[in-house]
Amino acid sequence: MLNENGHIEVTSPGSLLTVQDTGRRGSQRFGVSVSGVLDLQAATIANRLVGNPPDSAMLEATFGNVALTFDKETKVAVTGATSDLYIDDFPMPLWETLIIPAGETLSISAPSSGLYSYVAIAGGIDVPKVLGSRSTHVGSSLGGFEGRALSQRDVLLIGTASVTPIRPRAGTTAPQDLLRACDDNERRVRVIPGPQHDAFDDEAQSTFFSSTFTISNVTNRQGARLEGPTVPAIDGKHDIVSDPTYMGAVQVPSDGNPIVLLADRQPTGGYAKIASVISADLPTVVQRPPGSEIAFELTDLNMAQQEAKEFVDRIHHEPLVEPARIFSTNLEVNGEAYNVELVHPSSVGSERDVDGIVYASFGQTSESVATVESTS
Template sequence: MNSITVLKPGAQTQLQDEGRYGWQRFGVPVGGAMDLWSHRVANLLAGNAADEATLEILLTGPSLRFEAAACIALCGADLSAQVGDEPLPMYERIQLPAGAQLDFGRRVNGLRCYLAVRGGFAVPPVMGSRSTFVRGGFGGFQGRALRKGDVLPIGAGQPAELPPAVLPEDISVPVPLAAAQAVTPVRMVPGEHAALFAPEVHALMAQATYQLSPQSDRMGYRLEGPALPRLPGGELISEGVSFGTVQVPPDGQPIVLMAERQSAGGYPKIAHVASVDLPLLAQMAPRQALRFVPVTLAQAQALHLERERQLQALRPLLLGPPGAPT
């Protein structure tokens, strides 16, 4: 049987894809991979379509037995993956024999590792997505994180083996993971409610250091640092929010909304994290520090387009020219 048996589940291992779009008006969050860049590159290395699910592995990895030969890729956080005594490389195409047991050990850097397997995971989509939404109890594998004894079916119809592939050195693909003691710069653009904050508050936000609170999750990252008071005024009408929206609640401590954000919010939106830095933010652990760096919308868009150009440049290198068999 082409499947993976879960021998040990790890701290929080879930199936995630690019998200569940089109349902926010019904209160269903988009969800999907927190570090979408590492997820997408892992799928490319495994020879998968962009919408295949990967395993998002948080901090403490699982132990997995591959019941059949498989082609996999690991991207994102380095959690010391190994088969037996052999360490496995990151950002490479890896062939595993039938019966191989994949284990994870010490965290080297980052927070979330993405495991893609050739053929994807054969779980039924819910509302057009295979992403796990634990709070709602649906999607992914039975709507929950993995448990000991689970058997994950692998998609059929794709040969397990692909030619070896290593990312070229002249393309900067891995997300630059933040060092544990560093203050990581995170770029932001002004939000819709920037005018509700005095100029000195914006200056403070750009100079201050914030730490990620342990009360952070896939819905939002709470930050601890200097408060950002808003100007006196009435209440706001709730409106749509996005991945990376920086809201300021009454206590002045900013919250960055993440993959499982709510559909709408009534707190003022002082800023938005530039999309190019969302994977970096998703790989930061509680108590790590960051500093917001203001950029213009045009700069943020240029950074996003350059990142997408890199992804497009990788496709023919890893999968061959359009129409080539994979």
Template sequence: MIKVLQPGLQTTVQDIGRIGHYEVGMPPSGAMDKYAFTTSNLLVGNDENSAVLEITYMGPKLQFEEDAVIAITGGEIPPKINDEPVAMWETLEIKGGDVLSFDFVKGGARVYLAVRGGIDVPVIMESRSTYTLCGIGGLDGRQLQEGDTLAIGNEAKVDVQIGQAIDASLIPTYGKSHEIRVIMGLCSYRLTEESKQKFFDLEWQVTPEANRVGYRFKGERLNFVEREQPFGAGSNPSNVVDLGYPIGSIQVPDGVEPIALLNDAVTGGGYVTIATIISTDLDKMAQIKSGEKVKFISLTIEEALEARKEVKEKLDQIRKQLT
């Protein structure tokens, strides 16, 4: 068991996500940074979809009641065992009675704590992920609270030697300005040509409204092509007849403050979605904090697939090293 002495700012149980339920309006939830999530599980020898703790901005304080093997990946929120600094992106041993805590965030926004065997919570709709807006999954459908206890599962697959570390070339770096690559669409045709260009020319600032549901950006107003609104659409130029929202869709209500819809967002609605963040850069989005700057870069489908291939190759290198 793991006892929660302090919960941190927002710590939830997450796995790869609740895939395949969009038709009933259920978003996937799941780890926002899939690369860091997968690597954390590989470092402890778990099934790659085992549940971990996703820690945001400020880490929890956890007491382990038994010996365990852990790994911590993702943004730079320096971990400590019994107040002594320990490494990230490395297989660590923790003894029964030891306390794991975290220092102040120095880079990125989220870290992933994997425990050999996985975090054992009920499976709901094929996933252990927490979706707080509906109160399902994880630990009672909510973020951790002081006094909670977490059970350790039995999903370990291979033994990984203590001290195994990920090569530095495979560890992402986290700055304060970011380039996020997107595919234009679904409704970019609604923007004027000038506003399409402005979307890519501007450096957008992340507002305080940035969480698992979505990130809101501050910049300049984007304008729409004039038209008579079709039947079924709202009266605002940013309204369209309802459509589905893929994860990473960027909508622009009323043309101001674009919103990147993320893991816990609604699955459809009636606002234009002018672009969609490519899957690999959703990992980058997970590590962006309020106040930081983002510049959007347009990619073709072919370029996006190549970026996905590159990430897969990195994970394959890690798998080869650890299995």
């Protein structure tokens, strides 16, 4: 057992690296934004891959280019955008439970597809909870690490793992069909009608549903701004009496360019909302980088709610894939019984004992690694 929790030093923060959990709930009535992870699917899987509860705080990177150095051996998983991942100079897989040896650096390249990467660490990130959450809302300097985005040389404390760190084992991966769903960033995004959809006439509705929009360069955690044909409200009445907002609301200000409201949105707003993205399709919206295309299709509330339930069930309960066991045997050392397993695929490990597992590396280019678990 580690006597002292490890630390993470930010070697490179990329364009925006923040501490996020599942968001700050219950304070929107006081004007406080929810914030939290943008891609709930990738973030939830990352926490599961390191054995964390679903609301553990993790790091969210924007467009990669992140490097993190760990001072103690640590179990991590990186999910979300498709990037090249390395531990020191060795390529490592995304969506997989990894062991980082003490002193080594995890680095994430700029993504080839997707926008946000999630780095979950067994035990989570230990920053103080503010109004019940560790999420950072940079706009109001609330939560996370000193209420701000991380900078080079910031040092984060890792929390205490609340579950046995033996499982998930190194080499555990996310279910394949879930990974395929994450890669599908070209499909139409499903929406239901928004509370003010009747502020838009048939022609404007038809423009909204038949057009392909482009995600603008000024897109951020507050909202995905869309460019393309404008969607005018009847008599130009885009302003409404300020009303509550919510994740996935598609509001249209007077310039006619729709904005999909995301995690850092203000709790209230004064623009007409033409549509609402269904929660199951939010991951594909947030993962589309500026310059990518987006088109919408209408679905109904019953379908959306069915999809929402299945989405929650899938990300929380679809079984992870345990590493294949190439070799397994029991042996006795100094009177203690051990189960020895050779597993695939690889994960770099040093030769030390962490809670009953001895991670023994067979050279870092090896495709295999042995774990020895005490059975006594």
